[in-house]
Amino acid sequence: MSEMFDAARWKPAPFLPEADARDGALIFVVAVLSFLACLMALAFVAADRAAHGWAQQLVGEATVIVRPKGGESPDAAAARAAETLAGVPGVSEARALEREKAYDLIRPWLGDVTDLEDLPVPRLVTVELDRRNPPSAATLDQALKAQGLDGVVDDHSLWLKDITRAAWAARWLGGGVFLLIAGAAAAVIAFATRAGLTARRDVVEVLHLSGAEHALIAKLFQARFARIAAVGGTAGALTAAAVGATLRMAGGGEGLTPALPIAWGDLLVLLPCPVAAALVAALAARFTADSMIRDLQ
Template structure:
């Protein structure tokens, strides 16, 4: 029985299923757009996670001491003294006292310049930079530092930035989940579009399919013809979509985007993740197209005969 199966002539399935530019061009465009959006979603999810890692590392490698103004005490002198105490703690790499001008500079974006009276008491800050090992091993005892500041009679509080680090991690997790969910939805949409196109192509070539069936071709052979055809279409559209995603990511990386938007944009880092992702996108698009087309055609053929 298998010896009677028709053999595709030289040129493979192209002779039996010739390309139809009228149908293939819109399908190619839609598939390329879906691959482009999928790559952007994956790059954005990875970029959000990478940016969050950088931010949490910066937060966890530093402390902030706030010196509140109190009647009868010199706030600037207390700030200098707090910096000296912090420098004497194990695991502290540097402690920089901030002046009133620094505090005014922090408030200017919110209140405008020159809107605060000169005699308004403002809390002052001490930026404490931890040694890398101390940041990892938690060698700096926050309670000991707080106790030493309290012993000096200062109205001081120590912030280890843990609350902000947790907030950044939650935001990164949310962004990553949204990106991966969008990637899954786009993959499902691409599979549905290819399945619909494969069924339409099967219906448009009933004469060829009937002739192959009369010659003894099995359903798996006919489904294989569509599988190979849509695999190549998926690979080509994947190449175009991945290329445009790379260009957009590179363009975003060199643009002067606002800092608050950088968290969600797919910035190009030229590391193995980006290269593997964009390199695998055409192959994954081809495999998704081939599998969707084969399943759709095989299902229709089972109900046809």
């Protein structure tokens, strides 16, 4: 009699068990996808900061190539050009580069030239500009011509355009990769939801016959897979944060490369990862469950 059914002690099994043998694999997949998305976010923030820093440097600098005219020596022409440009409104400082530095710039192109004194090597003048109100290249050129100087002004606008285009390309590429990762995560959750509903199809039909609404069943799957995705997202974010911290400590303030100067504050962009993973999983599970349950009706 002790082995007979005891109605007082009997408890029905939950429709979705709290733990499943396949949860570990699903959490691992979500964690890997979240890790990749977090790395992409870190790279995006660091690259955007680097591009902005380079653009600010280019906006605040200009280079002038000075060629001597008549009997004037190259050094005298460069000194006079620096003095002229220093008086232009918006110029913080103008300095003529030393002759040795000018030679060092052209040696990689000319090879091992023993005597550069016989070559008409132009002199360079570096100009630091006021970033808030920098003068245009045309203004600098007019100032040089007013003093009878033969100079070519390079305000780095060409390089600035290239950096701007590269920054926009990086933004679009990062956004596209992020959407692909989110889509992959949604597909994985949708597959798991379909598998779970297929395994419990008979129970779903009985629940419908008992008057249960399909929204209630869909919410059960939504909550379950959102919780699993949150765990995987947390694991992926923590791993990415560890990688980011390692790169920051190994590379110092500039990171391992000037193109990716990771800062400690960049790790804050990883905080929404568990919430984002749970949201993607909840939406994917809800839409998949709603669609399948309606087909069963």
